[in-house]
Amino acid sequence: MNLEGLLTFLGLLVAAIAIMGPVQRRSLVLFVPKWLLPVATIVAVLLLMLRDMPLGIPPAFGWRLDLVEYWLTLGAFVVPVAAALVGWKLWDDARLSSRNLPELEQFLQTALREGEFDEVDRVLRKNKDRLGTIPTGAASLLFDGRVVRQLLASHSALHLELLAREAILKSLENKLQAVEVVVREMLEAAAAPLQAAVVHKYGGIEHLNYSEQERKLIGATFENPRWYHDTNAHYPLIITAINKIESGTLDDRYNRPDENYVAKQGVSKRATCPIYLAAKMEALAIEVAIKAGSGEDFYISDLFQILQKILDHSSFDPTSSTAPAGMRAPYTPYSYLVEGTVRDLQDLTETAVQESVKRHNGPPEDAKPNRSDRIVVSMWSFCLWELMNELNRIDPVIVEELVESYFWFMFALGWQPSEVIFLHGQGCQSLNSWRDIFLKELQARLKSPKRGHIDMIKQVLQNLDFGKPFISEGYDWLETVLPAQFLPN
Numbered sequence: 001m002n003l004e005g006l007l008t009f010l011g012l013l014v015a016a017i018a019i020m021g022p023v024q025r026r027s028l029v030l031f032v033p034k035w036l037l038p039v040a041t042i043v044a045v046l047l048l049m050l051r052d053m054p055l056g057i058p059p060a061f062g063w064r065l066d067l068v069e070y071w072l073t074l075g076a077f078v079v080p081v082a083a084a085l086v087g088w089k090l091w092d093d094a095r096l097s098s099r100n101l102p103e104l105e106q107f108l109q110t111a112l113r114e115g116e117f118d119e120v121d122r123v124l125r126k127n128k129d130r131l132g133t134i135p136t137g138a139a140s141l142l143f144d145g146r147v148v149r150q151l152l153a154s155h156s157a158l159h160l161e162l163l164a165r166e167a168i169l170k171s172l173e174n175k176l177q178a179v180e181v182v183v184r185e186m187l188e189a190a191a192a193p194l195q196a197a198v199v200h201k202y203g204g205i206e207h208l209n210y211s212e213q214e215r216k217l218i219g220a221t222f223e224n225p226r227w228y229h230d231t232n233a234h235y236p237l238i239i240t241a242i243n244k245i246e247s248g249t250l251d252d253r254y255n256r257p258d259e260n261y262v263a264k265q266g267v268s269k270r271a272t273c274p275i276y277l278a279a280k281m282e283a284l285a286i287e288v289a290i291k292a293g294s295g296e297d298f299y300i301s302d303l304f305q306i307l308q309k310i311l312d313h314s315s316f317d318p319t320s321s322t323a324p325a326g327m328r329a330p331y332t333p334y335s336y337l338v339e340g341t342v343r344d345l346q347d348l349t350e351t352a353v354q355e356s357v358k359r360h361n362g363p364p365e366d367a368k369p370n371r372s373d374r375i376v377v378s379m380w381s382f383c384l385w386e387l388m389n390e391l392n393r394i395d396p397v398i399v400e401e402l403v404e405s406y407f408w409f410m411f412a413l414g415w416q417p418s419e420v421i422f423l424h425g426q427g428c429q430s431l432n433s434w435r436d437i438f439l440k441e442l443q444a445r446l447k448s449p450k451r452g453h454i455d456m457i458k459q460v461l462q463n464l465d466f467g468k469p470f471i472s473e474g475y476d477w478l479e480t481v482l483p484a485q486f487l488p489n
Helices: 003-018 022-031 036-052 065-093 101-114 118-126 128-133 136-142 145-153 158-163 166-171 175-189 194-202 212-220 225-230 234-246 274-292 301-312 333-359 371-389 396-415 432-445 451-462 469-481
Strands: none
Touching: 022 065, 022 101, 022 118, 036 065, 101 118, 101 136, 101 145, 118 128, 118 145, 118 158, 128 158, 128 166, 145 158, 145 175, 158 166, 158 175, 175 194, 175 234, 175 274, 194 212, 194 274, 225 274, 234 274, 234 301, 274 301, 274 333, 274 371, 301 333, 301 371, 333 371, 333 396, 371 396, 371 432, 371 451, 396 432, 396 451, 396 469
16 A cells, blocks of 8 residues: 555545435435544554655664565555445444434435435434434424325335334424324325225225234334324324315215225225225224223214215215116215215224123123213214215115114114124123113204104114014114104104
8 A cells, every 4th residue: 555545545435425415425424423534544644654754763673674564554554444344334334322313403404405215214214213312303304294205105104113112202392293294194195004904904905915014013003092092193084084075176086986996806996095094094093992991082073074074075966876776876985985984883883882791790781881982872873864964965775774774783782782792602682771872872863853864764764674573672662762753654
């Protein structure tokens, strides 16, 4: 190694740094100490100077001059090379510490300015366990919508992974805003694992790979009642869905029959629909909360609000339907979403009944609904009442089927619970406390009926399957508690 060789080596290093993009250079500065290469260069130059300096004195300790020159030459070569390797190792490890955390904000600013986020993803993944002390400014940039959007586009769920960590959540100055941004962007991008969780349970993609890593992440977030409640994660779900509906941009397409939206094979359009994903994710989170016996408010009313907004933008023209009389018209996306929301509330009620029987230590007959259980039934009845009030919005055949399910469920609870829940071999003649909640909610709605409510309920009761004993017994009971104007003549 001579001075020319050292300068050549340094020139190559400088050239390599020069061809890096701004984000990569900022990353290099973030992890490699600024003094490392200058100090190594100075040491190498001093070694070369010492080797070539005409001092005219013999080496100390009787060392041979040629050996001294060899080691000085080797040292002048090894020092800058070792510094370069150490620098590369530090950059590859990408370890954030108290030394470089203050510079993270500048790194993120550069990435936002350049629109390049691969390096951001690498750095953050390397430091998921060390971001609990991230500076406020860097945290704001980290959960900027543009950063989240770009990483989601590269199939990275890193931000949700970060939010799943309690230490990081506590360190955020505004954790609710961070969660809102991440969830909203995930819905808009139909990004896994949120999409995978919904589609796995409710359908939309025929051959879905719901990986174990995605299951764990959803289990730590949306399927974790404490996380879901404390982060207010329901809010971006309902707001994104409602904003999408109220924009009106979907009305024309979503009020026309669409076989692809409701398809069970292949990849359906609903698998990328923010409304579908939001409503189903709420239903999934509420179901887990019911099973966990959580007493917190999980905003079950969100499902009713979504249904209301869909109805406001829905329309049904019976003259344009080619379906025979008494048969349902082809699904539109809006009618499919409406039916799906009501069925979700029915499924949630079934889960609530099942759990109430499980947690009751006495006979199953004595099981009673708790506060959350009553809210589920209440929202189910409100949805049906709204549908009967808006018969020009949705195919009346769908409405009739949904209303019939409410009465069928109520009668089953009173006279044959095994129709709606699995009793694990226990004998159970009735669940009257549950049945009475259904009746109470129905009676509350019947206090201010319109013509559509009266006609629909009459029609449903007239067409019940009286061949089933629990239906006929339930109807006999209903005649004693329901106002005569709602009973068929």
